[in-house]
Amino acid sequence: MKRTVTALVLFLALLVLGACAPAPTPVPPAAPTTASQPQAPTAAAAKLDRPIKVGIVDTYSGPPAAFGNDALNGFKLALSEINKNGVLGQKIEFTQRDDKYAPDTALSMAKELVMQEKVDVLVGTINSAASLAISAYAKEQKIPFIVWTAKSEKITGQDGHRYVFSTSENTAMAGKAGAIALAKKPYVKYWIAGEDYEYGHAIADSAWNNLKKLKPDVQLMGQTWWKTGEPDLVPYLTQIMAAKPDAVIFATGGAGMTNVLKVAKSTGLSDKIPMWIHTATDYSVLKPLGANAPEGVMGTMDYFYYYPDTPANQAFAKSFQAAYGNPPGFAAFHAYNTAYFIAKAFEKAGSLDKEKFIDALEGMKINSPVGEIEMRACDHQAVLPIYMGVTKKDPKYDALIATDIVPLAGQDVMPTCDEIAKERAKQ
Amino acid sequence: MALFIVVVLLLPIFAPSFYTYVFALVMVNGLLAMSLNLVLGYGGLYQFHHGVFYGIGAYAIALILTKSPVPWWLAFIAAPIIAALFGLVIGWICIRSTQLYFGMLQISLGSLVWIITSRWYDFTGGDNGINNIPMPSFLTSGKEIYYFILAVLAISIAVMYRVVKSPFGATLQAIRDNPQRCEAIGVNVRHHQLIAIVIASFFAGVAGVLYVGLERSVFPDMLFWVLSLEVFVMCLLGGWFTFAGPLVGAGIIVILRTFVSIYTEYWTMIEGIILILLIFFLPQGVVGFALGRVGRKAQAAEETVQVSERGAKV
Amino acid sequence: MAFGQDLVGAVTSQLLVGLSRAMILFVVSAGLSFVLGVLRVPNIAHGSLYMIGAFAAFTITALFGQALPGFWLALILAPLAVAVVGLILERALLSHLYQREHLMLILFTFGIMLILNDLVKIGWGAEYRSIVPPDNLTGSLTIGDLPLPRYNLFLLIVGPIVAVAMWLFVNRTRIGKISRAAAVDREMVGVLGINVSWVFAAAFVIGCFLAGLGGALIAPTTSITLGMDRTVIMDTFLIVTIGGLGNIWGALIGSLIFGLTQSLGLLLWPQFAVVFPYAAVVLVLLARPKGLLRSVW
Secondary structure (H helix, E strand, C coil): CHHHHHHHHHHHHHHHHHHHCCCCCCCCCCCCCCCCCCCCCCCCCCCCCCCEEEEEEECCCCCCHHHHHHHHHHHHHHHHHHHHHCECCECEEEEEEECCCCHHHHHHHHHHHHHCCCCCEEEECCCHHHHHHHHHHHHHHCCCEEECCCCCCCCCCCCCCCCEEECCCCHHHHHHHHHHHHHCCCCCEEEEEEECCHHHHHHHHHHHHHHHHHCCCCEEEEEEEECCCCCCCHHHHHHHHHHCCCEEEEECCCHHHHHHHHHHHHCCHHHHCCEEEECCCCHHHHCCCHHHCCCCCEEEECCCCCCCCCHHHHHHHHHHHHHHCCCCCHHHHHHHHHHHHHHHHHHHHCCCCHHHHHHHHCCCEEEECCEEEEECCCCCEEECCEEEEEEECCCCCCCCEEEEEEEECHHHHCCCHHHHHHHHHHC | CHHHHHHHHHHHHHCCHHHHHHHHHHHHHHHHHHHHHHHHCCCCCCCCCCHHHHHHHHHHHHHHHHHCCCCHHHHHHHHHHHHHHHHHHHHHHHCCCCHHHHHHHHHHHHHHHHHHHHHCHHHHCHHHCECCCCCCHHHCCHHHHHHHHHHHHHHHHHHHHHHHHCHHHHHHHHHHHCHHHHHHCCCCHHHHHHHHHHHHHHHHHHHHHHHHHHHCCECHHHHCHHHHHHHHHHHHHHCCCCCCHHHHHHHHHHHHHHHHHHHCCCHHHHHHHHHHHHHHHCCCHHHHHHHHHHCCCCCHHHHHHHHHHHHHCC | CCCCHHHHHHHHHHHHHHHHHHHHHHHHHHHHHHHHHHHCCCCCCHHHHHHHHHHHHHHHHHHHCCCHHHHHHHHHHHHHHHHHHHHHHHHHCHHHHCCCCHHHHHHHHHHHHHHHHHHHHHHHCCCCECCCCCHHHCCEEEECCEEEEHHHHHHHHHHHHHHHHHHHHHHHCHHHHHHHHHHHCHHHHHHCCCCHHHHHHHHHHHHHHHHHHHHHHHHHHCCECCCHHHHHHHHHHHHHHHHCCCCHHHHHHHHHHHHHHHHHHHHHCHHHCCHHHHHHHHHHHHHCCCCCCCCCC
16 A cells, blocks of 8 residues: 555656646747848837736637647747847747636736736737637726637627727638639529538528628538537538538638548549648648648638748748747737737837827738738728639648739638727627 | 735735635636535435536526626526536436435436537537626626635525524435435425425536626536545545535635646646545545544534634645 | 438438447446445546557557557457556545545545656657558448448457447456445445455556547547547536436446537537537436436445
């Protein structure tokens, strides 16, 4: 008995050690200054009396932890560049909290960051429900909150307000981009299939409503929805194949993407029926599949590390790769931009005042790795380009890549300011 | 004891607002854990999915306040009653089985409620939950809600204490200790157990209402089975054969979770380790242990106070 | 949908893929049910063990190549690795709790679930993983003009093999017979001078093996991620409940109900197919709260 107790204590002690050891987050080496970045505050008149504090709430455990880490790395990379010169004589500091993909935890963490850490800006999270909950709290407390990964169009749409911003593309934009691309194709009879959660339904609705507007003769044959995390999608896809639609709109994300692509290949659906999925061309989706991903899948995407092949994007991808050992994903890209939005807005505001920060951020433009990005003043949604592409094997890369890329400008895929105003008035 | 009461009463005045918030969260979880203990510790029932009634209470008030013109005070009363009605239905189905089967059946039925809640987009908001729930004007600041929660908790504790000490409570404990004998002397075992479940779901519903008051949001996660098991852990940690133990357990868990999560993303693992250490070395719980050491003469309440104070200072 | 040929084809196809889905659910829930029957513990960590099985399969195929040896080795080694984890857990910790209150055992498995989840994250990281079956199991056959992936066909063979193996084990081996007896009356087995503790260990390890096997089997059809434990544990809990707690054949029937209502429900009402298995669970539980087959206690 004594021996077992000792063994037990040792075992648990080891676990505690493991748990308490800091997560291995490599510190980025001093990144090369990229020429295109907005740099060097021009002889700042005002000086801040303390560092800028950013509070991050995001998911570092649970299924989407990979995106949480990616975003954090992108943010850290940007800070390592920004803090070399500082913002009005001060650095940007951050502290991050793990919401475990649970909105109630996220809300609790956001409250802690505001009340205890007294952060100037909240950023996060990949979970749309968490973003909406924090957004409501941010509105009440008048704290700026920048959403950098969650894609619900409600964030800057019907639930938008003065204190919430989004630097990520959203379901309204992604759906419209898909609709624009699909409207040019000859398909008439569509099937919609996806993961039964908010993101899935939102993106399907957006794609379908826009497609109907652009091409009124399209028909919806039927819909199929499976639950989040459904491990085996074969029954769902065979049923769709039995219905013989002209094309399928898939509405799914994260780990569910890999599942769809796998089964689309094993059932042969991707060879027989054209399919569109937002983020199908994403590196994080295609990488786990290696050479086994299906070719010819249409996908829209908000960021590629290899496209556009401009010096700015190459430089960003290169320094990210050097710092973290893998190319940046879309979450890293958005978080990187977020850091520059924060830095530039505080610079313009000239103080740590939150209202002035918001005024400064409205309509602000930054030079991102893919070109100029504007924070639209009317709804606080970043105007981002969306890229339509098709998956293809390329021996130069370890995963399939997107080819035949057609960029769609942000303002063409976004709801207009009038539409947003109408949405918000409904509330 | 007196000191503790003063601390609790004055906390929002001298403590930073975050501590007030955390303590309010402790009270909400404490009420939930105490309500579970009515059926778990006193009733001996394997109430595995108690969180469902908490979630139903929270959703009920959130839906009433956002979708109907019903005045707030009526919503505050109606929500726990709705939770109790669900307790009646789920309890009635489960009560035909005993022990583990009871628990498994409850997890199954509770999971169905969770599935419906997280999918019914038009009604419950689906997995986004409901935010911006309007509260009456006297319940907007952190202090106001703190005192409101404190008052409701005090009343609830008083009522639950009366229940436990009543002839009904005595019968319930007798059933827990020896159901066969109780049956033999003509006690309607299931009837008593069902009433206990309904009372416990009512107070879980009250806790749900308080959560909405504090956070002004509801999420389907509140109905997920993992939360129910965490409440179970709170009861175990405090001691489930003591009246106030679960409150202490909730205090320790909530405070640890809040402050440990700041330093590590491995809180879940630490929670697991704490749980296993408890099972091995302190199965009677913190309060049970303290009571055991001091002996039965000491006032249970006083001990509870000291322990929870220590917990609050972590 | 047009009637006649098309419908027959669609129904056949859905029937087969539904059956193959049921087979994986059966492998996982049989393990859960077996532990439940012998130890009377609903092993909440069962889903985490399934997840470890999938991650282990990933590592093994990464080491030995995705092609021929890797996958088959993974099918054997991954469940064995999970079984070893189970053995350590049982001998080091769980075995000291058998004299304790029953709830302690259940909470113990919850604690293990919490720990294993974070350990998987520490060990494998947060990225999605994916493996492919060997070449002769990729692609699909066509039935009518509808596809049946070869891998699902393979699952249709594996499922019955596991069922038969379990039947042989329980009815033909000494330890199986003892564990069956222990499930019914553990005092009696103890009185007979059999070391019940080792019977429990064996049962627990077999349960873990099956969880690991389920994880390794599902790995080629899905993405291997954190959180895959939660989906499966919920479904398998429901399956063993409707089947009759601790009854392995109940787990088989429960899995069939789950897999078939889902795949055939898709033909009826694809938009709400998610609901069918759960609706079936409600109906079964309302009609027979104790499950379809006799529970072992």
